Amino acid sequence: MEEITKIALEEYEKKSDGSWVCVKNSDITTSKGNILRIAPGTIFRPGGKFLGIDIAEALNKKAAV
Numbered sequence: 001m002e003e004i005t006k007i008a009l010e011e012y013e014k015k016s017d018g019s020w021v022c023v024k025n026s027d028i029t030t031s032k033g034n035i036l037r038i039a040p041g042t043i044f045r046p047g048g049k050f051l052g053i054d055i056a057e058a059l060n061k062k063a064a065v
Contacts, residue, residue, distance in 0.1 A: 001052060002030040002032050003030065004031075005030060007029075007059065009059065011023060011038075015043075019045045019046065020044045036051065038055075
């Protein structure tokens with residue numbers, strides 16, 4: 001399974017319900033070298049998967065660092 005190796009926290013905003021919304025074009029790099037282009041307005045909810053990856057979880061982990 002692919003994992004996120006690069007994601008820019010400043011390109012997302014956390015909402016009060018725990019979801020994350022993309023606020024500007026964002027490129028996510030995966031462990032297999034794939035780049036996922038995320039459009040502004042895209043919402044990621046906890047537990048949800050995007051191409052098999054829980055992006056909300058990755059953002060939560062990055063925010064905790």
